[in-house]
Amino acid sequence: MLSKKAKYALKALLVLAREQGHGPILIGDLALREGIPKKFLEMILLELKNHGLLQSKKGKGGGYFLAKPAEQIFFGEVVRILDGPLAPIPCVSQMAYMTCEECQDEESCGVRLVMKQVRDAIAEILDGTSLADAAKRVERVRRRKHTA
Amino acid sequence: MLSKKAKYALKALLVLAREQGHGPILIGDLALREGIPKKFLEMILLELKNHGLLQSKKGKGGGYFLAKPAEQIFFGEVVRILDGPLAPIPCVSQMAYMTCEECQDEESCGVRLVMKQVRDAIAEILDGTSLADAAKRVERVRRRKHTA
DNA sequence: ACATACCCTACTATTTCTATAGAGTTCATG
DNA sequence: CATGAACTCTATAGAAATAGTAGGGTATGT
Numbered sequence: 001m002l003s004k005k006a007k008y009a010l011k012a013l014l015v016l017a018r019e020q021g022h023g024p025i026l027i028g029d030l031a032l033r034e035g036i037p038k039k040f041l042e043m044i045l046l047e048l049k050n051h052g053l054l055q056s057k058k059g060k061g062g063g064y065f066l067a068k069p070a071e072q073i074f075f076g077e078v079v080r081i082l083d084g085p086l087a088p089i090p091c092v093s094q095m096a097y098m099t100c101e102e103c104q105d106e107e108s109c110g111v112r113l114v115m116k117q118v119r120d121a122i123a124e125i126l127d128g129t130s131l132a133d134a135a136k137r138v139e140r141v142r143r144r145k146h147t148a
Numbered sequence: 149m150l151s152k153k154a155k156y157a158l159k160a161l162l163v164l165a166r167e168q169g170h171g172p173i174l175i176g177d178l179a180l181r182e183g184i185p186k187k188f189l190e191m192i193l194l195e196l197k198n199h200g201l202l203q204s205k206k207g208k209g210g211g212y213f214l215a216k217p218a219e220q221i222f223f224g225e226v227v228r229i230l231d232g233p234l235a236p237i238p239c240v241s242q243m244a245y246m247t248c249e250e251c252q253d254e255e256s257c258g259v260r261l262v263m264k265q266v267r268d269a270i271a272e273i274l275d276g277t278s279l280a281d282a283a284k285r286v287e288r289v290r291r292r293k294h295t296a
Numbered sequence: 297a298c299a300t301a302c303c304c305t306a307c308t309a310t311t312t313c314t315a316t317a318g319a320g321t322t323c324a325t326g
Numbered sequence: 327c328a329t330g331a332a333c334t335c336t337a338t339a340g341a342a343a344t345a346g347t348a349g350g351g352t353a354t355g356t
Contacts, residue, residue: 001149002236004314007248007259014258026332035250040315046334058333059323075262088150100155102183108289110282111158114223114273115150121269125262134258141256152345175302188346194303206302207354 006082008036009044013053013078014138017070017131024056024063044082051081070135076126086126087119094123154230156184157192161201161226162286165218165279172204172211192230199229218283224274234274235267242271 011034019025027045031038045064048054055067066073079086080095087093091100092115103109159182167173175193179186193212196202203215214221227234228243235241239248240263251257 002263003312007237010259011257028332035252037315039317042333043315043335049333056333057323058321058331059325060331061324062322062332064333089155104183107293108286109159110162110286111155113285113289114277114282117273117277118270121273122266125265125269129262134262137261138256138258141261145255151343185346187348190302191304191346197302204302205354206300206352207356208300209355210301210353212302 002079003083005040005044006079008034008041009048009078009082010075012036012041012045013048013066013073013131014135016054016064016066017073017135020066020070024061024065026063030064047081048078053078053081066131070132071130073131074127075129075131075134076123079126086122087115088122089115089119092116092119094119150227151231153188153192154227156182156189157196157226157230158223159184160189160193161196161214161221161279162283164202164212164214165221165283168214168218172209172213174211178212195229196226201226201229214279218280219278221279222275223277223279223282224271227274234270235263236270237263237267240264240267242267 012030015030015033016025027042028038030036030045031041045054045056049056049064049067053067053073054064056062056064076086085093085096087096089100089112090096090098091103091106091109091112099106100109103112106112160178163178163181164173175190176186178184178193179189193202193204197204197212197215201215201221202212204210204212224234233241233244235244237248237260238244238246239251239254239257239260247254248257251260254260
Protein backbone atom coordinates (compact mmCIF):
# COMPACT_ATOMS: atom_id res chain seq x y z
CA MET A 1 0.00 0.00 0.00
CA LEU A 2 1.27 3.42 -1.01
CA SER A 3 1.01 5.95 1.80
CA LYS A 4 -0.60 9.32 1.25
CA LYS A 5 2.78 10.80 1.85
CA ALA A 6 4.22 9.03 -1.16
CA LYS A 7 1.15 9.72 -3.25
CA TYR A 8 1.27 13.44 -2.46
CA ALA A 9 4.98 13.49 -3.13
CA LEU A 10 4.59 11.96 -6.56
CA LYS A 11 1.75 14.30 -7.46
CA ALA A 12 3.75 17.33 -6.45
CA LEU A 13 6.82 16.07 -8.28
CA LEU A 14 4.81 15.57 -11.45
CA VAL A 15 3.70 19.20 -11.33
CA LEU A 16 7.28 20.31 -10.73
CA ALA A 17 8.38 18.15 -13.65
CA ARG A 18 5.88 19.77 -15.91
CA GLU A 19 6.87 23.25 -14.83
CA GLN A 20 10.56 22.55 -14.85
CA GLY A 21 12.54 25.54 -16.12
CA HIS A 22 9.85 28.05 -15.22
CA GLY A 23 11.37 28.97 -11.88
CA PRO A 24 10.50 27.88 -8.33
CA ILE A 25 6.97 26.96 -7.30
CA LEU A 26 5.41 27.74 -3.94
CA ILE A 27 4.42 24.96 -1.56
CA GLY A 28 1.09 26.71 -1.23
CA ASP A 29 0.49 26.60 -4.97
CA LEU A 30 1.31 22.91 -5.17
CA ALA A 31 -0.92 22.18 -2.19
CA LEU A 32 -3.81 24.12 -3.66
CA ARG A 33 -3.43 22.67 -7.10
CA GLU A 34 -3.31 19.05 -5.95
CA GLY A 35 -5.62 19.31 -2.95
CA ILE A 36 -2.93 18.45 -0.42
CA PRO A 37 -2.82 19.84 3.17
CA LYS A 38 -0.16 22.52 2.97
CA LYS A 39 1.67 21.80 6.21
CA PHE A 40 1.81 18.13 5.39
CA LEU A 41 3.19 18.79 1.95
CA GLU A 42 5.77 21.09 3.48
CA MET A 43 7.16 18.19 5.47
CA ILE A 44 7.17 15.91 2.47
CA LEU A 45 8.97 18.30 0.17
CA LEU A 46 11.54 18.95 2.83
CA GLU A 47 12.25 15.27 3.08
CA LEU A 48 12.62 15.02 -0.68
CA LYS A 49 14.99 17.94 -0.61
CA ASN A 50 17.08 16.37 2.12
CA HIS A 51 17.40 13.32 -0.10
CA GLY A 52 18.60 15.40 -3.02
CA LEU A 53 15.56 15.23 -5.29
CA LEU A 54 14.56 18.85 -4.85
CA GLN A 55 16.14 22.22 -4.42
CA SER A 56 14.56 25.25 -2.88
CA LYS A 57 14.88 28.97 -2.59
CA LYS A 58 13.77 30.89 0.47
CA GLY A 59 12.18 34.29 0.72
CA LYS A 60 10.19 36.23 -1.78
CA GLY A 61 10.25 34.67 -5.22
CA GLY A 62 11.29 31.41 -3.61
CA GLY A 63 9.83 27.93 -3.79
CA TYR A 64 10.76 24.44 -4.87
CA PHE A 65 12.14 23.00 -8.09
CA LEU A 66 13.61 19.69 -9.25
CA ALA A 67 17.26 19.13 -8.43
CA LYS A 68 17.80 17.15 -11.62
CA PRO A 69 16.09 16.53 -14.95
CA ALA A 70 12.70 14.82 -14.74
CA GLU A 71 14.18 12.01 -16.79
CA GLN A 72 16.46 11.13 -13.89
CA ILE A 73 13.94 10.97 -11.06
CA PHE A 74 12.26 7.60 -10.75
CA PHE A 75 9.10 6.54 -8.96
CA GLY A 76 11.03 3.85 -7.13
CA GLU A 77 13.37 6.33 -5.54
CA VAL A 78 10.53 8.52 -4.30
CA VAL A 79 8.57 5.62 -2.85
CA ARG A 80 11.65 4.22 -1.11
CA ILE A 81 12.38 7.58 0.52
CA LEU A 82 8.87 8.04 1.87
CA ASP A 83 7.55 4.53 2.37
CA GLY A 84 10.68 2.43 2.67
CA PRO A 85 11.46 -0.77 0.75
CA LEU A 86 9.35 -1.84 -2.20
CA ALA A 87 9.45 -5.49 -1.18
CA PRO A 88 6.23 -6.91 0.27
CA ILE A 89 8.25 -8.82 2.83
CA PRO A 90 11.65 -7.97 4.34
CA CYS A 91 13.33 -11.27 3.43
CA VAL A 92 13.18 -10.35 -0.26
CA SER A 93 14.16 -6.70 0.07
CA GLN A 94 17.29 -5.51 -1.71
CA MET A 95 17.71 -2.33 0.29
CA ALA A 96 16.54 -3.55 3.70
CA TYR A 97 16.95 -7.29 3.85
CA MET A 98 15.98 -9.01 7.08
CA THR A 99 15.48 -12.68 7.79
CA CYS A 100 12.13 -13.82 9.13
CA GLU A 101 12.86 -15.09 12.63
CA GLU A 102 10.43 -17.93 12.32
CA CYS A 103 11.71 -19.22 8.98
CA GLN A 104 13.49 -22.58 9.09
CA ASP A 105 15.02 -22.56 5.65
CA GLU A 106 14.68 -19.31 3.78
CA GLU A 107 15.91 -20.65 0.48
CA SER A 108 13.09 -23.12 0.18
CA CYS A 109 10.30 -20.95 1.59
CA GLY A 110 7.39 -20.95 -0.82
CA VAL A 111 6.06 -17.63 0.39
CA ARG A 112 9.46 -16.08 -0.15
CA LEU A 113 9.83 -17.48 -3.67
CA VAL A 114 6.56 -15.92 -4.76
CA MET A 115 7.08 -12.62 -2.94
CA LYS A 116 10.49 -12.28 -4.54
CA GLN A 117 8.77 -12.43 -7.89
CA VAL A 118 6.35 -9.72 -6.73
CA ARG A 119 9.16 -7.51 -5.50
CA ASP A 120 10.98 -7.81 -8.80
CA ALA A 121 7.86 -6.95 -10.77
CA ILE A 122 7.18 -3.87 -8.66
CA ALA A 123 10.78 -2.73 -8.79
CA GLU A 124 10.94 -3.15 -12.53
CA ILE A 125 7.98 -0.84 -13.00
CA LEU A 126 8.80 1.78 -10.39
CA ASP A 127 12.53 1.91 -11.10
CA GLY A 128 11.82 2.01 -14.80
CA THR A 129 9.40 4.91 -14.75
CA SER A 130 10.70 8.46 -14.44
CA LEU A 131 8.71 11.59 -13.77
CA ALA A 132 9.23 12.47 -17.41
CA ASP A 133 7.82 9.13 -18.54
CA ALA A 134 4.72 9.54 -16.43
CA ALA A 135 4.26 13.14 -17.54
CA LYS A 136 4.45 12.04 -21.15
CA ARG A 137 1.80 9.41 -20.59
CA VAL A 138 -0.44 11.94 -18.90
CA GLU A 139 -0.04 14.27 -21.87
CA ARG A 140 -1.02 11.50 -24.24
CA VAL A 141 -4.18 10.71 -22.27
CA ARG A 142 -5.15 14.38 -22.08
CA ARG A 143 -4.67 14.87 -25.78
CA ARG A 144 -6.67 11.79 -26.63
CA LYS A 145 -9.46 12.94 -24.36
CA HIS A 146 -9.44 16.41 -25.85
CA THR A 147 -9.50 15.17 -29.42
CA ALA A 148 -12.34 12.73 -28.76
CA MET B 149 3.55 -4.80 2.56
CA LEU B 150 2.33 -8.29 3.39
CA SER B 151 1.08 -8.56 6.98
CA LYS B 152 2.31 -11.32 9.25
CA LYS B 153 -1.21 -12.62 9.21
CA ALA B 154 -1.08 -13.23 5.49
CA LYS B 155 2.43 -14.59 5.66
CA TYR B 156 1.51 -17.06 8.40
CA ALA B 157 -1.61 -18.04 6.49
CA LEU B 158 0.32 -18.82 3.35
CA LYS B 159 2.93 -20.80 5.25
CA ALA B 160 0.28 -22.88 6.97
CA LEU B 161 -1.59 -23.42 3.72
CA LEU B 162 1.55 -24.63 2.02
CA VAL B 163 2.01 -27.25 4.71
CA LEU B 164 -1.61 -28.30 4.37
CA ALA B 165 -1.17 -28.50 0.61
CA ARG B 166 1.78 -30.77 1.01
CA GLU B 167 -0.02 -33.02 3.46
CA GLN B 168 -3.26 -33.01 1.56
CA GLY B 169 -4.97 -36.40 1.70
CA HIS B 170 -3.21 -37.46 4.89
CA GLY B 171 -6.03 -36.40 7.17
CA PRO B 172 -6.52 -33.31 9.33
CA ILE B 173 -3.60 -31.45 10.87
CA LEU B 174 -3.60 -29.80 14.29
CA ILE B 175 -3.29 -26.06 14.66
CA GLY B 176 -0.65 -26.76 17.27
CA ASP B 177 1.42 -28.82 14.85
CA LEU B 178 1.24 -26.14 12.17
CA ALA B 179 2.17 -23.48 14.68
CA LEU B 180 5.12 -25.44 16.00
CA ARG B 181 6.34 -26.45 12.57
CA GLU B 182 6.27 -22.93 11.16
CA GLY B 183 7.12 -20.99 14.29
CA ILE B 184 3.81 -19.16 14.50
CA PRO B 185 2.09 -18.13 17.77
CA LYS B 186 -0.61 -20.75 18.18
CA LYS B 187 -3.47 -18.52 19.27
CA PHE B 188 -2.78 -16.13 16.45
CA LEU B 189 -2.73 -18.91 13.90
CA GLU B 190 -6.00 -20.19 15.31
CA MET B 191 -7.65 -16.91 14.43
CA ILE B 192 -6.15 -16.90 10.96
CA LEU B 193 -7.19 -20.43 10.07
CA LEU B 194 -10.69 -19.73 11.29
CA GLU B 195 -10.91 -16.76 8.98
CA LEU B 196 -9.73 -18.87 6.07
CA LYS B 197 -12.29 -21.48 6.94
CA ASN B 198 -15.07 -18.90 7.06
CA HIS B 199 -14.05 -17.87 3.57
CA GLY B 200 -14.27 -21.42 2.32
CA LEU B 201 -10.59 -22.22 1.84
CA LEU B 202 -10.34 -24.67 4.70
CA GLN B 203 -12.43 -27.29 6.41
CA SER B 204 -12.01 -28.56 9.92
CA LYS B 205 -12.93 -31.36 12.24
CA LYS B 206 -13.39 -30.90 15.97
CA GLY B 207 -12.50 -33.21 18.82
CA LYS B 208 -9.91 -35.92 19.00
CA GLY B 209 -8.43 -36.76 15.64
CA GLY B 210 -9.56 -33.38 14.40
CA GLY B 211 -7.70 -30.53 12.78
CA TYR B 212 -7.65 -28.56 9.54
CA PHE B 213 -7.43 -29.53 5.90
CA LEU B 214 -7.85 -27.83 2.54
CA ALA B 215 -11.42 -27.42 1.33
CA LYS B 216 -10.37 -27.83 -2.30
CA PRO B 217 -7.40 -29.08 -4.31
CA ALA B 218 -4.18 -27.11 -3.84
CA GLU B 219 -4.32 -26.34 -7.56
CA GLN B 220 -7.42 -24.24 -6.96
CA ILE B 221 -6.25 -22.07 -4.10
CA PHE B 222 -4.37 -18.98 -5.22
CA PHE B 223 -2.09 -16.63 -3.36
CA GLY B 224 -4.18 -13.69 -4.48
CA GLU B 225 -7.29 -15.01 -2.80
CA VAL B 226 -5.50 -15.59 0.50
CA VAL B 227 -3.90 -12.17 0.54
CA ARG B 228 -7.17 -10.46 -0.30
CA ILE B 229 -8.95 -12.23 2.56
CA LEU B 230 -6.38 -11.29 5.15
CA ASP B 231 -4.87 -8.03 3.92
CA GLY B 232 -7.54 -6.63 1.64
CA PRO B 233 -7.03 -5.38 -1.94
CA LEU B 234 -3.81 -6.02 -3.80
CA ALA B 235 -3.78 -2.54 -5.33
CA PRO B 236 -1.24 -0.10 -3.92
CA ILE B 237 -3.82 2.66 -4.06
CA PRO B 238 -7.63 2.43 -3.85
CA CYS B 239 -8.31 4.24 -7.12
CA VAL B 240 -6.87 1.32 -9.11
CA SER B 241 -8.38 -1.48 -7.08
CA GLN B 242 -10.70 -3.93 -8.81
CA MET B 243 -12.31 -5.30 -5.68
CA ALA B 244 -12.42 -2.13 -3.58
CA TYR B 245 -12.32 0.85 -5.88
CA MET B 246 -12.47 4.29 -4.29
CA THR B 247 -11.79 7.67 -5.80
CA CYS B 248 -9.12 9.85 -4.23
CA GLU B 249 -11.01 12.83 -2.84
CA GLU B 250 -8.29 15.23 -3.79
CA CYS B 251 -7.93 14.06 -7.38
CA GLN B 252 -9.10 16.53 -10.03
CA ASP B 253 -9.14 14.23 -13.02
CA GLU B 254 -8.56 10.61 -12.24
CA GLU B 255 -8.16 9.50 -15.83
CA SER B 256 -5.15 11.66 -16.39
CA CYS B 257 -3.49 11.20 -13.02
CA GLY B 258 0.12 10.16 -13.53
CA VAL B 259 0.37 8.45 -10.18
CA ARG B 260 -2.71 6.44 -10.97
CA LEU B 261 -1.46 5.38 -14.39
CA VAL B 262 1.71 3.95 -12.94
CA MET B 263 0.06 2.36 -9.92
CA LYS B 264 -2.45 0.66 -12.16
CA GLN B 265 0.45 -0.99 -13.88
CA VAL B 266 1.80 -2.10 -10.51
CA ARG B 267 -1.54 -3.51 -9.44
CA ASP B 268 -1.85 -5.50 -12.62
CA ALA B 269 1.64 -6.92 -12.25
CA ILE B 270 1.00 -7.98 -8.66
CA ALA B 271 -2.39 -9.46 -9.49
CA GLU B 272 -0.98 -11.39 -12.40
CA ILE B 273 1.56 -13.09 -10.17
CA LEU B 274 -0.59 -13.70 -7.10
CA ASP B 275 -3.70 -14.74 -8.99
CA GLY B 276 -1.60 -16.95 -11.23
CA THR B 277 0.17 -18.86 -8.48
CA SER B 278 -1.63 -21.66 -6.66
CA LEU B 279 -0.51 -23.44 -3.53
CA ALA B 280 0.34 -26.39 -5.74
CA ASP B 281 2.52 -24.22 -7.98
CA ALA B 282 4.44 -22.86 -5.03
CA ALA B 283 4.80 -26.30 -3.46
CA LYS B 284 6.22 -27.62 -6.70
CA ARG B 285 8.76 -24.83 -6.85
CA VAL B 286 9.77 -25.49 -3.26
CA GLU B 287 10.26 -29.17 -4.08
CA ARG B 288 12.47 -28.28 -6.99
CA VAL B 289 14.66 -26.03 -4.85
CA ARG B 290 14.95 -28.68 -2.15
CA ARG B 291 15.93 -31.35 -4.62
CA ARG B 292 18.51 -29.15 -6.22
CA LYS B 293 19.97 -28.32 -2.86
CA HIS B 294 20.06 -31.95 -1.83
CA THR B 295 21.69 -33.10 -5.03
CA ALA B 296 24.37 -30.44 -4.91
C1' DA C 297 -18.38 -38.37 31.27
C1' DC C 298 -14.32 -36.57 29.79
C1' DA C 299 -10.60 -35.05 27.30
C1' DT C 300 -9.47 -33.15 22.88
C1' DA C 301 -9.55 -29.69 19.65
C1' DC C 302 -11.74 -26.25 17.04
C1' DC C 303 -14.95 -21.70 17.59
C1' DC C 304 -15.62 -17.03 18.71
C1' DT C 305 -15.50 -12.48 20.97
C1' DA C 306 -13.26 -9.09 23.24
C1' DC C 307 -9.42 -6.82 24.76
C1' DT C 308 -4.69 -4.63 24.79
C1' DA C 309 -0.16 -2.93 23.67
C1' DT C 310 2.59 -1.09 20.10
C1' DT C 311 3.43 1.07 16.02
C1' DT C 312 2.36 3.68 11.93
C1' DC C 313 -0.10 7.14 9.53
C1' DT C 314 -1.83 11.63 8.88
C1' DA C 315 -1.66 15.42 9.96
C1' DT C 316 -1.12 20.26 12.95
C1' DA C 317 1.35 23.81 15.75
C1' DG C 318 4.60 26.99 16.29
C1' DA C 319 8.95 28.90 16.50
C1' DG C 320 13.24 29.61 13.67
C1' DT C 321 16.00 30.89 9.44
C1' DT C 322 16.98 32.95 5.04
C1' DC C 323 16.40 36.19 1.48
C1' DA C 324 14.65 39.96 -1.76
C1' DT C 325 13.28 44.40 -1.72
C1' DG C 326 12.33 49.13 -0.69
C1' DC D 327 18.33 47.58 7.56
C1' DA D 328 13.52 46.60 8.50
C1' DT D 329 9.89 43.97 6.76
C1' DG D 330 7.48 40.33 5.13
C1' DA D 331 7.57 36.28 2.21
C1' DA D 332 8.69 31.64 2.22
C1' DC D 333 11.18 27.65 3.43
C1' DT D 334 13.12 24.80 7.88
C1' DC D 335 12.69 21.98 11.70
C1' DT D 336 11.00 19.78 15.97
C1' DA D 337 7.42 18.31 18.71
C1' DT D 338 3.04 16.70 19.46
C1' DA D 339 -1.42 14.41 18.94
C1' DG D 340 -5.42 11.77 17.39
C1' DA D 341 -6.88 7.82 14.68
C1' DA D 342 -6.19 3.57 12.66
C1' DA D 343 -3.86 -0.74 11.80
C1' DT D 344 -1.02 -4.54 13.46
C1' DA D 345 0.15 -8.34 16.24
C1' DG D 346 -0.97 -10.67 19.50
C1' DT D 347 -3.48 -12.60 24.24
C1' DA D 348 -7.27 -14.18 27.25
C1' DG D 349 -10.86 -16.89 28.20
C1' DG D 350 -14.76 -19.17 27.76
C1' DG D 351 -17.97 -21.85 24.34
C1' DT D 352 -19.01 -25.89 21.35
C1' DA D 353 -18.64 -30.22 19.08
C1' DT D 354 -16.78 -34.99 18.98
C1' DG D 355 -14.51 -39.44 19.65
C1' DT D 356 -13.82 -43.04 23.22
